[in-house]
Amino acid sequence: xxxxxxxxxxxxxxxxxxxxxxxxxxxxxxxxxxxxxxxxxxxxxxxxxxxxxxxxxxxxxxxxxxxxxxxxxxxxxxxxxxxxxxxxxxxxxxxxxxxxxxxxxxxxxxxxxxxxxxxxxxxxxxxxxxxxxxxxxxxxxxxxxxxxxxxxxxxxxxxxxxxxxxxxxxxxxxxxxxxxxxxxxxxxxxxxxxxxxxxxxxxxxxxxxxxxxxxx
Amino acid sequence: xxxxxxxxxxxxxxxxxxxxxxxxxxxxxxxxxxxxxxxxxxxxxxxxxxxxxxxxxxxxxxxxxxxxxxxxxxxxxxxxxxxxxxxxxxxxxxxxxxxxxxxxxxxxxxxxxxxxxxxxxxxxxxxxxxxxxxxxxxxxxxxxxxxxxxxxxxxxxxxxxxxxxxxxxxxxxxxxxxxxxxxxxxxxxxxxxxxxxxxxxxxxxxxxxxxxxxxxxxxxxxxxxxxxxxxxxxxxxxxxxxxxxxxxxxxxxxxxxxx
Ligand SMILES: Nc1ncnc2c1ncn2[C@@H]1O[C@H](COP(=O)(O)OP(=O)(O)OP(=O)(O)O)[C@@H](O)[C@H]1O
Ligand SMILES: [Mg+2]
Numbered sequence: 001x002x003x004x005x006x007x008x009x010x011x012x013x014x015x016x017x018x019x020x021x022x023x024x025x026x027x028x029x030x031x032x033x034x035x036x037x038x039x040x041x042x043x044x045x046x047x048x049x050x051x052x053x054x055x056x057x058x059x060x061x062x063x064x065x066x067x068x069x070x071x072x073x074x075x076x077x078x079x080x081x082x083x084x085x086x087x088x089x090x091x092x093x094x095x096x097x098x099x100x101x102x103x104x105x106x107x108x109x110x111x112x113x114x115x116x117x118x119x120x121x122x123x124x125x126x127x128x129x130x131x132x133x134x135x136x137x138x139x140x141x142x143x144x145x146x147x148x149x150x151x152x153x154x155x156x157x158x159x160x161x162x163x164x165x166x167x168x169x170x171x172x173x174x175x176x177x178x179x180x181x182x183x184x185x186x187x188x189x190x191x192x193x194x195x196x197x198x199x200x201x202x203x204x205x206x207x208x209x210x211x212x213x214x215x216x
Numbered sequence: 217x218x219x220x221x222x223x224x225x226x227x228x229x230x231x232x233x234x235x236x237x238x239x240x241x242x243x244x245x246x247x248x249x250x251x252x253x254x255x256x257x258x259x260x261x262x263x264x265x266x267x268x269x270x271x272x273x274x275x276x277x278x279x280x281x282x283x284x285x286x287x288x289x290x291x292x293x294x295x296x297x298x299x300x301x302x303x304x305x306x307x308x309x310x311x312x313x314x315x316x317x318x319x320x321x322x323x324x325x326x327x328x329x330x331x332x333x334x335x336x337x338x339x340x341x342x343x344x345x346x347x348x349x350x351x352x353x354x355x356x357x358x359x360x361x362x363x364x365x366x367x368x369x370x371x372x373x374x375x376x377x378x379x380x381x382x383x384x385x386x387x388x389x390x391x392x393x394x395x396x397x398x399x400x401x402x403x404x405x406x407x408x409x410x411x412x413x414x415x416x417x418x419x420x421x422x423x424x425x426x427x428x429x430x431x432x433x434x435x436x437x438x439x440x441x442x443x444x445x446x447x448x449x450x451x452x453x454x455x456x457x458x459x460x461x462x463x464x465x466x467x468x469x470x471x472x473x474x475x
Contacts, residue, residue: 113322115318115320115322116322116324118275118318118322119318119322119323119324120324121275122273122275122311122314122315122316122385123315123335123336123340123384123385123388124308124311124312124336124340124341124388125336125339125340126308129339129340133335133339134324134335137326138324138325138326141326213368214325214326214368214369214370215325215368215370216325216370
């Protein structure tokens with residue numbers, strides 16, 4: 001029991017780092033993903049193609065590689081820059097997750113029946129109004145399950161930042177475990193991850209219930 | 217609106233051509249719709265009836281010809297055969313004079329019946345809720361669905377959905393209503409209630425174009441019936457004449473097939 005009290009402090013500090021990366025990534029990657037998706041479904045062929053290539057790049061290479069590249073690799077580029085670990089992590093996660101979100105959003109937008117656009121148009125709604133008022137609210141309902149999935153994965157993916165020597169929850173646990181020769185910190189970390197995921201799961205279930213007021 | 221325009225026909229279409237790829241779907245359609253006219257458009261499947269309606273309100277663009285709505289030019293074709301639409305803002309303003317009802321209703325599933333009605337008046341016309349609500353309620357009463365105001369579309373029968381769609385179009389106070397086979401997706405026992413609503417509009421002298429396979433309805437309600445086949449208007453006459461005494465072999469064959 002004493003031991004638990006002893007390690008809970010450091011573990012919670014690690015949790016704070018994990019949550020910070022998680023939230024900032026989420027807040028940046030969701031809108032960026034939406035913007036990418038809008039370009040992707042737009043009639044601007046070249047822009048759409050560029051986004052397509054971007055998504056291929058981000059989904060086609062390991063997130064770990066992207067993380068390492070942005071932190072260690074950019075320095076060696078011509079006119080290279082050195083980033084601190086935290087911004088490097090945020091940039092890598094945001095760029096990567098925006099690509100995954102963009103694909104989910106694109107699928108959702110394209111699943112909306114053409115009749116919805118036509119009904120909106122004959123009622124006089126502009127394209128922007130149609131997207132905002134008619135299409136996106138229906139898209140949200142449809143993409144809630146896959147987006148929830150990605151967000152839950154993000155919580156756990158944040159553990160990758162250990163390669164930048166950032167003291168996230170898992171790295172802290174590993175440090176204590178190596179020092180004290182016990183698996184206990186790992187169990188503690190597992191419980192904290194589970195708790196975070198539980199909170200998210202409850203939030204998503206509430207949201208799905210709210211959207212369940214209508215059927216399609 | 218300048219008063220000189222009041223005498224202009226509601227719709228003038230001249231020599232409309234429309235092709236999808238190499239398929240010519242409209243081969244020079246001309247028609248004139250006056251205020252209060254109820255035009256029924258009949259014809260075999262694939263003859264271009266839907267495409268004609270969709271060209272009138274810019275859901276499709278034409279390749280050649282001219283369309284005027286209430287005296288304003290939506291699109292015209294010059295001597296060099298170049299087809300030009302009015303500027304976007306003008307096109308939008310002109311098309312707002314026309315409401316449309318689709319075969320598959322196209323109600324907004326995430327909005328209640330009432331929200332479906334007030335969405336466009338609020339978002340497009342910038343009216344405030346307090347102004348729109350009484351009008352929307354009156355429209356729902358008119359189509360007999362006031363008690364469904366807070367239901368979502370998925371809870372309604374097909375006939376109820378279509379009546380909501382009609383009310384939604386009317387909420388924008390159009391001068392002209394376009395109906396594209398409004399009863400074709402309905403179970404037979406639900407067709408009557410929708411036709412009754414359309415008939416009521418006809419009695420109020422709403423200007424309407426109705427594409428329909430309901431021959432009895434076309435005959436009874438329309439002021440003029442147009443028979444289309446293979447992208448052309450074969451005959452356009454009063455329903456009494458057209459149904460009793462079709463002038464063309466194609467019309468006769470079609471009517472025999474339908475009746
Ligand atoms: N968007 C499109 N792209 C390609 N071809 C089309 C398109 N829309 C319609 N067509 C074709 O144009 C022709 C006319 O279609 P349209 O829908 O206007 O006929 P219709 O008279 O309304 O028939 P129906 O009674 O079956 O509704 C058909 O051959 C159809 O396949
Ligand atoms: Mg049709």
